[in-house]
Amino acid sequence: MMPKIVIENLYNKEIYTKAPDHKVIEIIQDNYVDWMHACGKKGRCTTCMMIVKEGMENLSELTDREKHFRKLGRLKENQRLTCQAKLQQGCISIKVAEPYKLPHMDYSE
Numbered sequence: 001m002m003p004k005i006v007i008e009n010l011y012n013k014e015i016y017t018k019a020p021d022h023k024v025i026e027i028i029q030d031n032y033v034d035w036m037h038a039c040g041k042k043g044r045c046t047t048c049m050m051i052v053k054e055g056m057e058n059l060s061e062l063t064d065r066e067k068h069f070r071k072l073g074r075l076k077e078n079q080r081l082t083c084q085a086k087l088q089q090g091c092i093s094i095k096v097a098e099p100y101k102l103p104h105m106d107y108s109e
Contacts, residue, residue, distance in 0.1 A: 001090070002016045003090060005024065005091075006093040006094070020087060023083060034102055036101075042083070043063065043066070046069055048083045048100070049079050049081055050095070051094060051097055053093040053094060063085075
């Protein structure tokens with residue numbers, strides 16, 4: 001089975017990738033979906049954060065940047081940075097966090 005991302009609050013949009021072990025934001029953008037990333041995908045902010053509803057075990061280990069934001073209380077247990085986390089296998093079900101929704105996008109919730 002090809003690795004898959006389901007974005008729940010984008011009408012359950014399904015994105016498949018033939019290239020596992022890529023950063024989640026790269027997979028999303030390669031499939032023409034806009035996703036906030038204020039620092040240019042460098043792990044310096046949390047604007048690309050995703051809320052992981054299912055499949056956390058299918059993502060790479062926390063990076064040093066993510067651990068840093070966890071310590072600061074800016075990244076909860078069910079949240080990861082799309083510019084840091086890699087989809088390694090299987091499926092993840094995610095949501096765009098309310099503060100980082102883009103104004104030109106149509107969200108389902």
